[in-house]
Amino acid sequence: MTLWLFDIDGTLLRSDSAGRGAMGRTFEALYGISGAFDQVDFRGVLDDGVLQRACVRWGVPLERDRFVARFQGELEAGMDPASNPAQQLCPGVLAALDAVAALGPVGLVTGNWKVGARAKLAAFGLWERFELGAYSDDGPTRAALIRVATQRAEAAGHDVQRVVMVGDTPNDVGAALEAGAVAVAVQTGWTDVADLMAAGPDLLLPDLVDGLAALLALGAREVDQSSSGR
Secondary structure, three states: OEEEEEOOEOOOEEOOOHHHHHHHHHHHHHHOOOOOOOOOOOOOOOHHHHHHHHHHHHOOOOOHHHHHHHHHHHHHHHOOOOOOOOOEEOOOHHHHHHHHHOOOOEEEEOOOOHHHHHHHHHOOOOHHHOOEEEOHHHOOOHHHHHHHHHHHHHHOOOOOOEEEEEEOOHHHHHHHHHOOOEEEEEOOOOOOHHHHHHOOOOEEEOOOOOOHHHHHHHHHHHHHHHHHOO
């Protein structure tokens, strides 16, 4: 069967920089430094890496567990799509999740810490839609996270024959290719389409509305091949 893995920011939803804001407020509360992440590019980067670089840049000790605990509350307070229209799901997400769930297990591979992933998705009622996941807490690179998610799916009893990774950045694409997954890029994030194409995805979609049929065809081809081999 196919294991379907999704990135969060720019792929499933837009948080109106809620994560960046929560990290900034947490850093200021713990270290007294404001604007620590103002010029940081978060696209495709793991939260652990962002925090480590900030601590080195500002010459403060890395207190990861303390930071993440404070960050969780800050992010949960900052996620309120009911009152902030800039916090929204990307086009076609709900229908796409319904459709791929009929073809195999659905999981997350994201640079967010797990508490951040939960806060963002729970704000839209989506956290429970994902059977498994791998997060910044689980490994040093996105490729490693794809392998962790695959192992978790297999440990849960799924016979994973193919892994499809859906993301919106060249880092997502590169990680998928490195991990032996099918790399699907969507143009709903903040990456220029030329940069996405240059990363070499197996499938490039405008979004999960116009691209849904092509995405589902990946699972359908596996079914066809499996049936013909019987």
